[in-house]
Amino acid sequence: MKSSFVINGVLSFFLLFCSCVTVQPPYKISDGSTFETKPFYPKFNWKTTPMYYMFGDPKRILLPEEVDYIAERSDFICIEKSHGQGELGAAELGAKHEVAAFKKVKPDIKVLFYFNSAYAWPFTSYNKNFTNEDINNYPKLKAFLIENPETKELEERKKVFYFDVLNPDFREWWVNTVAEGVEFSGADGAFIDQMHGFAWLRQDKGQDVQKAMGTMMKALKEKLGPDKILLGNNANAKLAQHVFPFIDANMFEHYGNDLLSKEKLLKDWEDMLRISKEGKMSIFRIGVEYDSVAVADPLFYKGKKRNERFAKLSKEKLEFYHACYLIGAEPYSYFQYGWGWQLSHGSLMDYPELQKPLGAPKGAYHRTSSSGWEFTREFEHASVWVDTETREAKITWY
Known part of the structure; x- marks a missing residue:
């Protein structure tokens, strides 16, 4: 009787534990090895294209229907650097609000807090004094910034100062600040932008x-x-070689058309495999604001119809960029698509192809010839072909 009670108690505890913890199945990497996931990673599956969303609106927080829209499409998101500042007064308040909003409709979703390691964006209460108007009143903060060695003026780009990572006091402040933002907002971690430290300004x-x-x-x-x-x-x-060992995920931000060359895409796919084999996640981010069509026409970026032009371009270019992601996709590789970082730059755009049944890859990609630039790959419900030299692609769904 006593042993039966103990067994039933253990079984009940086990069932309760399983109901609270999501256990991910083992996913195969394209080389045949198994991806070593971690319990704090987001949920992942190949049912549809795995999506990562990163967005912000500096003026306001999300509407409930916008939260629902994004939550239906992703288990992995980041609240961008200035989100909600206009409505709530500080970006960490915007992040805190959205973390709670997303967790309410999708408790398992992973939401990241944004912070920059190079640019002193003044959007949170933590760094609001890094402005031309205030910085001289805060000598301790000013010491965290890079000076021009000749003029002794603070280095800046569009009125945004540069952090000096060589200053150990800055590093301590920065680590404590990011950790505070993550804890305050209730986020599941942090997205850290600009990992270069302005090394090129101090080549010596x-x-x-x-x-x-x-x-x-x-x-x-x-x-x-x-x-x-x-x-x-x-x-x-x-430039980030000393950073890589400590991250859980890497974003491939293609912030220029040259980063989408045939050679660079091939390198990306090789890196995605390497990153996956190390048990880390990848974000394959495409912004069509850097597509050659847009870059060739300066008017593309101007006027009230800017977003309309980019929305149309993003639809036209989706098959190619989507194929580029699918060729190199590994377990815990995510696709991000749009034309910028604000909410209005594609995060609420409907791309039906990204919701089509995909299924797991049947193996690694195939290069049709050793010197050519055509690649193919098979998934359970899709056949992918891309030519990265002519920038053509075809995804056949079945």
């Missing part, structure tokens, strides 16, 4: 800058704790 100290950035990211990962996600933007790049 380039290696020191890279090592300091690695030191800072290591400290952040430790401060956040083992159950939080650290996503680095272009942390696969050479």
Whole structure:
């Protein structure tokens, strides 16, 4: 009788545990090995194209129907750097509001807090004083910024100052600040932008800058704790070589048309495989604002119909860019698509192809010839062909 009671109790506890913890099935990497997932990662599956969303509206928070729309399409999102500042007064308040809103409709969704490691964007209460109007009143903060060695003026781009990662006091402040933002907002981790540390401004100290950035990211990962996600933007790049060991996920931000060359795409796919084999996630981000069609026409970026032009272009270019992602996609590789970082730049755009049944890949991609630029790959419900030289593609759904 007693043993039966104990067994039933253990069984009940096990069933309760299983109901609270999502156990992901083992996913095969394209080389045949198994992806080693971590319990704090988002849910992943191949039912449809795995999507990552990253968005912000500096003027307001999301409407309930906008939360629902995004939550239906993704388990992995980030609230961008200035979101909700106009309505709530500070970006960390915007992030906190949206974390709660998304968790209410989808408790398992993973939401990241944004912070920059190079640019001193003044959108949160933590860095609101990094402005031309205020910075001289805060000498401690001013010491965190890079000066021009000749003029002694603060380096800046469009009135945004540059953080000095070589300053250990700055690194300590920055780590504590990001961790505070993550904790306050209730986020599941952090997206860290600009991993370069402005190494090119101090080429004589380039290696020191890279090592300091690695030191800072290591400290952040430790401060956040083992159950939080650290996503680095272009942390696969050479300038971020000391950062890569400490991230859980890497974004391939194609911030220029040259980063979508046939050679670069092939390198991306190789990196996606390497990253997956190390148990890390990938975001394959495409912004059609850098597509050659838009770049060739400066008027594309101007006027009230800017978003209409980009929305049309994004529809026209989707098959090619979608195919480029699918050729290299591995377990826990996500696709992000649009034409910028604001909410109005594609996050609420309906792309039916991204909701079509996809299914798991049947194997690695195939290069039709050793010197050619045509690639194919088979999924359970789709056949993908792309020519990265002519920039043509065809996805056949079945």
